Amino acid sequence: MSLSSRLSAAASAALAGALVLTLAACSGAADAATVDADGTTTIRYDGSAGQVTLPELADDLGYFEKVRLEWVGNSTGGPQSIQSAATGATDVGGAFNGAIVKLRSSGAKVTSVISYYGSDTKAFGGFYTLEDSPVTEARDLIGKKIGINTLGAQSEFVIREWLAREGLDADEIAQVELTVVPPVNAEQVLREGQVDVVAISSVFQDKALERGGLRLLFSEVELFGEFSYGSYIFRDDFIEENPEAVADYVQGIARAIRWTQVTPVDEVHARYTQIITERDRGETPELVPFWKSVGVSTPGGVIEEREISTWIDWLVRNGELEKGRFSADDIYTNEHNPYANGTYEPGSGPDGEPVDAS
Structure with a gap:
């Protein structure tokens, strides 16, 4: 399989x-x-x-x-x-x-x-490798390991979408191994060489980048804005x-x-x-x-x-x-959201007050 x-x-x-x-x-x-x-x-x-x-x-x-x-x-x-x-x-x-x-x-x-x-642009999920890693493009990931937080969730969808957009076919994508790594351990697992690339987001990403030595392979914002x-x-x-x-x-x-x-x-x-x-x-x-x-x-x-x-x-x-x-x-409804149902103007503040756009 x-x-x-x-x-x-x-x-x-x-x-x-x-x-x-x-x-x-x-x-x-x-x-x-x-x-x-x-x-x-x-x-x-x-x-x-x-x-x-x-x-x-x-x-x-x-x-x-x-x-x-x-x-x-x-x-x-x-x-x-x-x-x-x-x-x-x-x-x-x-x-x-x-x-x-x-x-x-x-x-x-x-x-x-x-x-x-x-x-x-302030907070996004990224897929990182070590600074001196030979992995620089999607094709380099064939036969390599990527650490993600869980299977069947966002990181799996995003990495598979990126690989496809970068020109890998289904058989080549199947050779990229995804392994589950808890977010709190993602940085450590990458630095120890247990995976070649790891998905890191939110505060875990910022903390890892502060320590240095990592290189961004691609980000979610690059795919979907x-x-x-x-x-x-x-x-x-x-x-x-x-x-x-x-x-x-x-x-x-x-x-x-x-x-x-x-x-x-x-x-x-x-x-x-x-x-x-x-x-x-x-x-x-x-x-x-x-x-x-x-x-x-x-x-x-x-x-x-x-x-x-x-x-x-x-x-x-x-x-x-x-x-x-x-x-x-x-699947979804905005019925109760005050910024969608007319209670507040979309650009207003948390109490419906005007917000200074500057």
């Missing part, structure tokens, strides 16, 4: 497993949400060690009115996060949009409600049963994203440091100074059709999704 087929099978198996768990959870973990006497709904979510997620920021900024957050632990990656949401272990999850399309194709009834991460890659999802039954809570969650996240987009970076760092320090989870805010941007390309995380359709088309082109199975409109 070719590498391409093995990767597709691995991703499909993981998401098929999520579907089985989803069906099993219908009468178990996916019970009705907890609603307090004041009408506040508890939303269970997963976090990220040493970093501040957007729900945590929105909560700290006081943007939620009808939502109370309950942290259930930290996620190891997007596929795990959306599987947890699909099975009812959590209420909301976030992942690469291509993985969400795959999850939907497996039969899970979930909907994307807001973008939450992506690539812009400024582009939101991932979104938060809810189960459709949760949305139906808790419409006010979902609406409040989305507007809070949208305003938190907008806050990061219009607030000086040193103020964001100070706020993130305070949140991490005060939540007392046995972690340090050492990664905070490397934060530059959430990378979301639209004001307030409004989902653009192309951010979903790109991956539907990609999966159809690669024979992993039946053409016409569903469209982007079947």
Whole structure:
């Protein structure tokens, strides 16, 4: 079996497993949400060690009115996060949009409600090699190893797209070995020579570059420009049963994203440091100074059709999704985003106020 087929099978198996768990959870973990006497709904979510997620920021900024957050632990990656949401272990999850399309194709009834991460000129994912590496172009990767955070997620899609654009055919791409490397270990694994190229993003990328000795092979921005890659999802039954809570969650996240987009970076760092320090989870805010941007390309995380359709088309082109199975409109909604539904002007601030464009 070719590498391409093995990767597709691995991703499909993981998401098929999520579907089985989803069906099993219908009468178990996916019970009705907890609603307090004041009408506040508890939303269970997963976090990220040493970093501040957007729900945590929105909560700290006081943007939620009808939502109370309950942290259930930290996620190891997007596929795990959306599987947890699909099975009812959590209420909301976030992942690469291509993985969400795959999850939907497996039969899970979930909907994307807001973008939450992506690539812009300040923050983007890159594929790096050592400065003195003989790897300088795509063809040099035939027979080599690339470290990515997980199979079936964004990095796999991006590297395969880049290899194809650079002229490698399917058989040649199949000879490029992808191996799973946790983001926290990516830099070390590359420097030790265990892989020839590694995907590094966000604060891990900045910290690695500060130490020097790495060379950028290509970046996500080179492929797609400024582009939101991932979104938060809810189960459709949760949305139906808790419409006010979902609406409040989305507007809070949208305003938190907008806050990061219009607030000086040193103020964001100070706020993130305070949140991490005060939540007392046995972690340090050492990664905070490397934060530059959430990378979301639209004001307030409004989902653009192309951010979903790109991956539907990609999966159809690669024979992993039946053409016409569903469209982007079947998978996402901007209904509750205040920067899309008319509540705020798209260019306004987190409270709808005018923002100085200068």
